[in-house]
Amino acid sequence: MSNPTAAMLVIGDEILSGRTREANAYHLAGRLTQVGIDLREIRVVPDDHAVIVDAITALRGAHAHVFTSGGIGPTHDDITADAVADAFGVGIDVREDARAHLQAAVGAGRTLTDEHLRMARIPHGAALIVNRMSGAPGFSVGNVHVMAGVPEIFVAMLDELLPGLDSGKPVLSRELRFDVGEGRIAAPLRALADEFRTLSVGSYPFRDASGYGTNIVVRGTDIELIDLAIERLEAIRRSVV
Amino acid sequence: MSNPTAAMLVIGDEILSGRTREANAYHLAGRLTQVGIDLREIRVVPDDHAVIVDAITALRGAHAHVFTSGGIGPTHDDITADAVADAFGVGIDVREDARAHLQAAVGAGRTLTDEHLRMARIPHGAALIVNRMSGAPGFSVGNVHVMAGVPEIFVAMLDELLPGLDSGKPVLSRELRFDVGEGRIAAPLRALADEFRTLSVGSYPFRDASGYGTNIVVRGTDIELIDLAIERLEAIRRSVV
Structure with missing residues (x-):
């Protein structure tokens, strides 16, 4: 960016x-x-x-x-x-x-x-x-x-x-929730982040009443690319749950 | 300190x-x-x-x-x-x-x-x-x-x-609420801060349903000195309300 x-x-x-x-x-x-x-x-x-x-x-x-x-x-x-x-x-x-x-x-x-x-x-x-x-x-x-x-x-x-003020392109983001700890998805996530280098892929673990979970946030200025990364994440999610 | x-x-x-x-x-x-x-x-x-x-x-x-x-x-x-x-x-x-x-x-x-x-x-x-x-x-x-x-x-x-860990003396604080904006007490407050140089005197304005107010916070490691400063502040408060 x-x-x-x-x-x-x-x-x-x-x-x-x-x-x-x-x-x-x-x-x-x-x-x-x-x-x-x-x-x-x-x-x-x-x-x-x-x-x-x-x-x-x-x-x-x-x-x-x-x-x-x-x-x-x-x-x-x-x-x-x-x-x-x-x-x-x-x-x-x-x-x-x-x-x-x-x-x-x-x-x-x-x-x-x-x-x-x-x-x-x-x-x-x-x-x-x-x-x-x-x-x-x-x-x-x-x-x-x-x-x-x-x-x-x-x-x-x-x-x-x-x-x-001088500003730039709005930064957009989409987020996907995984009902598993981040350790379970770290490897495919790293591969995704390596592939989509112009996007930022963040992993935010949490713990609530139902146990450990992870929110994955994809950020960037190109919404089509973000949507593509989210599709890929949805496939990862289907494979781990 | x-x-x-x-x-x-x-x-x-x-x-x-x-x-x-x-x-x-x-x-x-x-x-x-x-x-x-x-x-x-x-x-x-x-x-x-x-x-x-x-x-x-x-x-x-x-x-x-x-x-x-x-x-x-x-x-x-x-x-x-x-x-x-x-x-x-x-x-x-x-x-x-x-x-x-x-x-x-x-x-x-x-x-x-x-x-x-x-x-x-x-x-x-x-x-x-x-x-x-x-x-x-x-x-x-x-x-x-x-x-x-x-x-x-x-x-x-x-x-x-x-x-x-290596640590020092606990920092203590006392706080006094004034029901006036901080502009009304800025002058006596400055004099107080100048007199009590080993203490920190903070002024924190707020606004609530009843109007403008100011919380004054006195911080330091010597509780007797803090108490003395608070007595002085109570006298200031009596003079402005």
Whole structure:
């Protein structure tokens, strides 16, 4: 597959301490698969300026897109915007259009506090990612797309962002369930994967009330080829059950 | 905090394609916090030999412990053991004690297949991580601990592994709920974080039926200091509500 590649960078001590279950990676992964962007890495790092800067620098050099979540609120532990600015070597300031979005969100009559204004600090040269859920915008600098950690806001920002990005062919998949452990089908599966080299053939064992089973997932961009591989798998299934 | 640091490496295309929601990181993070190991990074990578080798090499050099999940079953996409062997520059072969665990799991009378034996291939110099759930063992090579991706087996292997590892002081936490958005308390919170520099003070906004709110989490190894910070937060809460 020659779709553009991407990485996700999740920023937040709360994930690494086990307080919070990470909630945005699964959504992002599914959406990128739909639009034909190949997610190649997810990295979770703490609220540590130098660590975030290093991760952004590494990931943006290796991938067409980097999607971040977390650390863009008003408190002392929200340090993502400054880290992105440093990673690109650009300045960061309160920006008028971001301030206007926050003003609209709090209501025209209210004075914006320092905390509101902190959320209007945007690295120079960025494009805003506005959203229908909150006044505080995300932003893109180059190929780095900075979004909120709160799941509903992350979803809304991604909806806004995705249509404008370079993407490729949607990745399609079909799945077949085997009521045997994966050891029983490993040999024919390996032969199938060797034959259909442009497809990805994944084997996912499970155990439920009725015993061991295996789901086989075939992924690729050519649906006819996927269908052909599934036919072959159905024949394998008839031979083992 | 001077606890030993750790990274987690999750191996699996199914996470990156959005087929499967990653399920082991949250459990690992909570357990490491309890025993005093400081989880500093989680990285998810695809079933790609070179990428896995590079990730293991980078993470094992940077941290006291590396915990991996996924890719140790019998099928063609299970390539973790070979990648770990390559990362350490050691050989890998079927090992007698691993074979004996698999034989016990399938029953003394049955002949082990090539697929069973594939799960008994262990890098030279490794220590096995046996588990009560399945015959296929995990293993540790140096500071890299290789475990299964199936959640129940990951949990069982971690139970087996953790008591023998170097660890530090358990990290404790207390949490206080504010029924205001985090912007309203950002300034006193920053002052508190500046004063209690050996503690970690996290601010986690949420939105529920009654409106915006914020949970403040104080973490550290000294419970008296945490209690003092929480008293200070209760005073802040009285002042804003």
